[in-house]
Amino acid sequence: MSKIFEGTMKLAKYKPIKKKVIGLVKKAGRNNLGRITVRHQGGGVKQSYRMIDWSRTLSGGVVTNLEYDPNRSTYLAKLTYPEEEKNFKKSGGHSYILAPKGLKVFDTLQTIVDDRTNYLLRTGDVSTLSKFEVGDFVHCVEAIPNQGALYARSAGTYCQILQSANSKYVRLKLPSGSQRLFSPMAKATYGILGREEHNQRNIEKAGRNRWLNIRPTVRGVAMNPVDHPHGGGQGKTKGGRPSVTPGSRPTKGQPTRSPRKKNPLILEPRKH
Numbered sequence: 020m021s022k023i024f025e026g027t028m029k030l031a032k033y034k035p036i037k038k039k040v041i042g043l044v045k046k047a048g049r050n051n052l053g054r055i056t057v058r059h060q061g062g063g064v065k066q067s068y069r070m071i072d073w074s075r076t077l078s079g080g081v082v083t084n085l086e087y088d089p090n091r092s093t094y095l096a097k098l099t100y101p102e103e104e105k106n107f108k109k110s111g112g113h114s115y116i117l118a119p120k121g122l123k124v125f126d127t128l129q130t131i132v133d134d135r136t137n138y139l140l141r142t143g144d145v146s147t148l149s150k151f152e153v154g155d156f157v158h159c160v161e162a163i164p165n166q167g168a169l170y171a172r173s174a175g176t177y178c179q180i181l182q183s184a185n186s187k188y189v190r191l192k193l194p195s196g197s198q199r200l201f202s203p204m205a206k207a208t209y210g211i212l213g214r215e216e217h218n219q220r221n222i223e224k225a226g227r228n229r230w231l232n233i234r235p236t237v238r239g240v241a242m243n244p245v246d247h248p249h250g251g252g253q254g255k256t257k258g259g260r261p262s263v264t265p266g267s268r269p270t271k272g273q274p275t276r277s278p279r280k281k282n283p284l285i286l287e288p289r290k291h
Contacts, residue, residue, distance in 0.1 A: 100114070
């Protein structure tokens with residue numbers, strides 16, 4: 020078996036599951052009229068999208084492979100399910116999940132949403148938030164039960180249980196530092212996502228950003244007045260106004276969320 024090492028996880032040189040891969044059409048930051056609505060996008064290497072099982076509805080499977088995913092910062096784990104699984108044919112016998120830290124090939128992962136109380140949760144197992152204890156680290160957290168994972172999906176991220184389900188909600192600390200209430204019936208995966216060294220990578224050259232579909236960024240003060248609100252002036256100028264985007268919207272940390280639209284589930288907002 021030919022394998023390579025990347026970071027602290029061992030990846031196998033196997034092609035992805037054909038039924039779980041679809042093509043991606045690049046938009047280069049343009050809308051249906053061909054106008055640029057998101058700047059600094061364009062080019063990039065050709066990529067295929069791996070369909071991830073965000074709901075984890077199947078009861079259990081065995082990790083048979085750890086793979087690289089070009090569309091996200093963390094690695095993928097391929098789960099293989101037994102034929103007696105209820106939705107075996109529908110899933111094709113395999114699925115992709117995000118690989119947590121410490122996961123190894125041939126580990127058995129379970130989805131526990133019943134009334135079992137004597138089962139010890141292990142890294143990669145999925146359960147409802149009501150079954151976790153205070154202080155536990157989880158990832159791939161659902162905002163609404165059966166909606167699919169929305170929170171803590173990047174490399175090295177996690178949410179921490181601050182308050183158990185002794186009331187109507189479970190209190191979690193999110194990767195942003197904010198605290199939020201979740202339904203006890205929302206599912207989450209036990210453990211911390213792997214590849215935590217991703218944020219320490221060195222791009223090294225401009226061409227590598229072009230591979231990643233990132234085009235160069237030009238400062239507004241280096242432009243002409245017709246191109247940017249900061250442009251123009253004699254020699255080098257500082258713009259003379261608070262930092263804005265080309266469309267004159269505030270930027271560089273300026274809050275844009277309406278103070279009138281408050282989410283009652285967010286107890287402590289993130290720090291800007």
